[in-house]
Amino acid sequence: MQKKRIVLTFPPSLVGQPITYHLVKDYDLMLNILRATVTPNEQGRLVVELSGQRKQLDDGIAYLKALGVEVQSLAQDIKWHEEKCTHCTACIPACPTHALSVDRTTMEVSFSKEQCIACELCISVCPYRALEVLI
Ligand code: SF4
Ligand code: SF4
Structure with missing residues (x-):
């Protein structure tokens, strides 16, 4: 069993199609949606974790x-x-999973690696380059 975290961007013509259903049914994959957005021009964006056998993931x-x-x-x-x-x-407002959080009493920020889905949304908002992407 392998896992892969990916960002899927759907053109407007595919928004609303049962694509995730086919991934599960036809390719025997488990799909965990970590984040879903539809932009004003109706482009869809999903951050998902796919799990399954290597060949099925590739297919x-x-x-x-x-x-x-x-x-x-x-x-x-x-x-x-x-x-x-x-x-x-x-x-803090950029992080969808609360991996970055602030203690409202001490106003100290902390980071929980376990909650981070590596969506990179925090990278560009940090003025002090305290967050880094490891490839
Ligand atoms: S990459 Fe940044 S914004 Fe995304 S989940 Fe991790 S800490 Fe939060
Ligand atoms: S310095 Fe960067 S990581 Fe620290 S709280 Fe500010 S934006 Fe977040």
Whole structure:
């Protein structure tokens, strides 16, 4: 069993199609949706974790690409450099999983690696480069 975290971008013509259903049914994959958004021009974006046998993962991703879905791999890991962090809290609203959180009493920011899905949304908002993508 292998796992792969990917970002799927659906063109407007594919939004609403039962694509995730086919991934599960036809390719025997388990699919965990970590984040879902639809942008104003109706482009869909899903951050998902796919689990399954290697060949089925490859075939499922090939199926998505053939349909016109853009498939991007997520970064492997995010590192929080505590010594660079000024606890400015700019990253807190950007983090969808609360991997970055702030203690409202002490106003100290902390990072939970277990909750991080490596979506990279925090990277560009940190003014002190305290967050780094590890490829
Ligand atoms: S990459 Fe950043 S924004 Fe995304 S889950 Fe991890 S800490 Fe939160
Ligand atoms: S944006 Fe950067 S410096 Fe500010 S709290 Fe988050 S990690 Fe720390």
